[in-house]
Amino acid sequence: GEPVLEIKNLNVDYGLGDQAVRAVRDVNLTLHRGEVLGLAGESGSGKSTLAYGLTRLLAPPGVITGGEVIYHPENAEPYDVLGLDDRGLRKFRWAETAIVFQGAMNSLNPVHKISTQLNDVLEAHEPKMSAHSRTARAREMLKLVGISPDRMDAYPHQLSGGMRQRVMIGMALILQPQVVIMDEPTTALDVVMQRQILGQLIELRERLGFSVIFITHDLSLLVEFSNRIAIMYGGRIVEEAQATALYRDSLHPYSAGLLGSFPALRGARRELTGIPGSPPDLKGMPTGCSFHPRCPKAFDPCAGNIPVLGNPDTPDGSARTVACWLHPVKQPVA
Ligand code: SF4
Numbered sequence: 001g002e003p004v005l006e007i008k009n010l011n012v013d014y015g016l017g018d019q020a021v022r023a024v025r026d027v028n029l030t031l032h033r034g035e036v037l038g039l040a041g042e043s044g045s046g047k048s049t050l051a052y053g054l055t056r057l058l059a060p061p062g063v064i065t066g067g068e069v070i071y072h073p074e075n076a077e078p079y080d081v082l083g084l085d086d087r088g089l090r091k092f093r094w095a096e097t098a099i100v101f102q103g104a105m106n107s108l109n110p111v112h113k114i115s116t117q118l119n120d121v122l123e124a125h126e127p128k129m130s131a132h133s134r135t136a137r138a139r140e141m142l143k144l145v146g147i148s149p150d151r152m153d154a155y156p157h158q159l160s161g162g163m164r165q166r167v168m169i170g171m172a173l174i175l176q177p178q179v180v181i182m183d184e185p186t187t188a189l190d191v192v193m194q195r196q197i198l199g200q201l202i203e204l205r206e207r208l209g210f211s212v213i214f215i216t217h218d219l220s221l222l223v224e225f226s227n228r229i230a231i232m233y234g235g236r237i238v239e240e241a242q243a244t245a246l247y248r249d250s251l252h253p254y255s256a257g258l259l260g261s262f263p264a265l266r267g268a269r270r271e272l273t274g275i276p277g278s279p280p281d282l283k284g285m286p287t288g289c290s291f292h293p294r295c296p297k298a299f300d301p302c303a304g305n306i307p308v309l310g311n312p313d314t315p316d317g318s319a320r321t322v323a324c325w326l327h328p329v330k331q332p333v334a
């Protein structure tokens with residue numbers, strides 16, 4: 001499909017000068033129209049930093065130190081999000097690309113009714129819309145995310161956690177963005193509720209035609225709900241593949257470790273093994289392949305040389321990107 005968002009050679013640091021540590025390193029990733037792209041990795045792998053970076057929502061001391069984020073609007077020329085001024089950014093965020101944050105269900109304003117909060121978003125972004133149309137759009141959005149419009153005038157504390165999460169998703173969709181980024185949107189909910197909300201989101205995507213970047217540490221959820229998956233470790237993408245291909249045979253030992261850390265929801269049962277050790281400290285990134293101290297398959301070149309990310313030969317000929325010395329690349333990623 002056509003690209004809607006192209007991340008090119010993106011680098012994000014925390015801190016400046018001697019104090020700087022690199023949290024996102026040379027990331028290249030393309031989101032295509034209508035697709036669900038999953039982004040997985042343990043906490044500290046850089047996946048949230050990537051999401052905040054590409055929407056320019058990084059809080060200091062986070063700084064983008066290089067790269068481009070090319071956004072393709074529906075009927076206009078593509079542009080680099082990193083070059084937008086404040087006015088352009090305000091329009092880009094929410095109306096073009098909306099983000100649902102980690103713990104978002106607790107970020108509704110407790111002193112305002114749901115209806116007021118939905119109305120405020122519309123009033124701020126679409127000032128020409130009539131009060132009547134705003135109410136109609138808010139009702140429609142709530143219905144779409146499975147909340148009866150009767151609950152419009154409830155306060156957040158009068159709704160369950162799952163309902164508050166649905167309201168947040170409705171709020172993200174209310175301006176009909178092309179891209180929705182979800183950063184661990186459902187981790188505070190139980191597994192059944194998580195799957196229900198995600199299933200509903202995928203259905204909405206088919207109906208409304210937006211694309212999704214879905215970020216989580218739970219790879220089994222991604223296998224079920226995404227078309228394509230990118231795995232991050234130590235700030236880099238280490239493997240990227242179609243969800244089904246990744247599940248069938250992951251090439252990078254870290255991907256295999258992550259797959260072994262969560263119960264599979266479908267398909268053959270896997271023994272839960274987890275990954276020994278803990279994610280690297282950004283301040284003291286291991287040399288060579290940053291996964292080598294934890295890798296069960298580490299061999300000669302791993303500690304001394306950073307593996308190149310690129311396309312290797314795959315058993316089934318499927319498109320695959322990986323950075324691991326076990327899988328020599330034929331074509332490096334730019
Ligand atoms: Fe393991 Fe070496 Fe591959 Fe890194 S490059 S994942 S250490 S085998």
Ligand code: MG
Nearest residue numbers: 043047048102
């Ligand atoms: Mg995170």
